[in-house]
Amino acid sequence: EIVKVKSKNLKKYGTSSVMDITNSLGVLPTRNFNDGEFEYAENINGDSLLKNLVKKKACFLCPIGCSNVTKTDNIITEGPEYETLCFFGSNIGNSDIKAIIRANDLCNRFGLDTISCGNTIAFAMELSEKRMIDEKIEWGDMDTVFSLIEKIAKREGIGDLLSQGTKRVSEKVGGKEFAIHVKGMDLPAYDPxxxxxxxxxYAISNRGACHLRSSAYAYELFTSEYDRFSYEKSKIVKELQEIMAVVDSLLLCKFGARSAYGNSFKEFERLLKMATGMDFNTSKIGERIINLERLYNFEEGFSMKDDTLPERFFTDKTSRGYVIDRKKFKKMIDEYYELSSWENGKPVKI
Ligand code: SF4
Incomplete structure (x- = not known):
């Protein structure tokens, strides 16, 4: 019952409940992260999605049941989630919720990740706008988007290039400063x-710009537990990343881990003890997971120079004037390294 109450919005809307929050806070990726507010956000938010709802769906025995099955024309599909609403909505300049449902269904059928696919298409739209590619791909042109999704999946025409993702496209045709990825992974829907x-x-995460590696957005945007503009974040993010590494290893749902167990190391240790009878130090386990992943990355050629963000975030202000202070950002990274006892970004002991 506590979980149900704490997750009231998640239960009703699923992750689409996030759209109104991020848009009102100016962090909803819009037109390839050119801005953080979308003028048509209410057309693609949770209430709009629910108008197309067929039924709710839940993982086995989950009291939340965050998933939405939706319908448009002759399509019935699971989703779209918040990230998809953004990356086939605001971030490509589309305000038609039914078109997002259709794009979501196409990606599901082709086995494409909607964050990466949508981001790459947004990048292509900006390249097209700047005349850096020959193809005409206009913001919000969903017929072209549907055709691009298919071309990407089948590697046909321009789809062959776009199927390689934002990073490689930018290496081939330019536009690195507005290619929105970290370590090759496209950004999720929280403007940093x-x-x-x-x-x-995003910058530190071993697998690139992943929102689930710390879930700091929940504490900065949903609860305001931490000042979202403060650069005093090294310790907090380090701990959150370690917690999430443990949550992943326990195969817990991150929504449940937050609402039922408060993302607490102590709670996870209690669960592990109940299951195994053994004592664990989950904080140490989380730290060790991150260090091992990082050593693997270094073996594969990554280095501290990859712990950064796309140039756009340091140079282009959003309409609200948000931009990242390069010096403070660098200091925050250095503090994180020091707290982790990393030398030049590399763990020296595990
Ligand atoms: S377990 Fe998590 S993902 Fe599955 S329905 Fe519940 S809240 Fe949603």
Missing amino acids: RGSIGMALS
């Missing part, structure tokens, strides 16, 4: 210029 914990988290 208005959520500094996420800025650090």
Whole structure:
């Protein structure tokens, strides 16, 4: 019952409940992260999505049941989630919720990740706008988007290039300063210029710009537990990343881990003890997971120079004036390294 109450919005809307929050806080990626507010956000928010709802769906025995099954024309599909609403909505300049449902269904059928696919298409739209590619791909042109999704999946025409993702496209045709990825992974739907914990988290994360490696957005944007513009985030993000590494290893749902167990090491230790009878230090386990992943990355050629963000976030202000202070950001990274006892970004002991 506690979980149900704490997750009231998640239960009703699923992750689409996030759209109104991020838009009102100016961190909703819009037109390839050119801005953090979308003028048509209410057309693609949770209430709009629910107008197309067929039924709710839940993982086995979950009291929340965050998933939405939606319908448009002759399509019935699971989703779209918040990230998809953004990356096939605001971030490509589309305000048609039914078109997002259709794009979501196409990606599901082709086995494409909607964050990466949507981001790459947004990048292509900006390249097209700047005449850096020959193809005409206009913001919000969903017929072209549907055709691009298919071309990407089948590697046909321009789809062959776009199927390689934002990073490689930018290496081939230019536009690196507005290619929105970290370590090759496209950014999720929380603009780091208005959520500094996420800025650090994206940059440091071993698998690139992943929102789930710290989930700092929940504490900066949903609860305001931490000042979202403060650069005093190294310790907080380090701990959150370690917690999430443990949550992943326990195969817990991150929504449940937050609402039922308060993302607490102590609670996870209690669960582990109940299951195994053994004592664990989950904080140490989280730290060790991150260090091992990082050593693997270094073996594969990554280095501290990859712990950064796309140039756009340091140079282009959003309409609210949000931008990342390069010096403070660098200091935050250095503090994180020091707290982790990393030398030049590399763990020296595990
Ligand atoms: S377990 Fe998590 S993902 Fe599955 S329905 Fe519940 S809240 Fe949603």
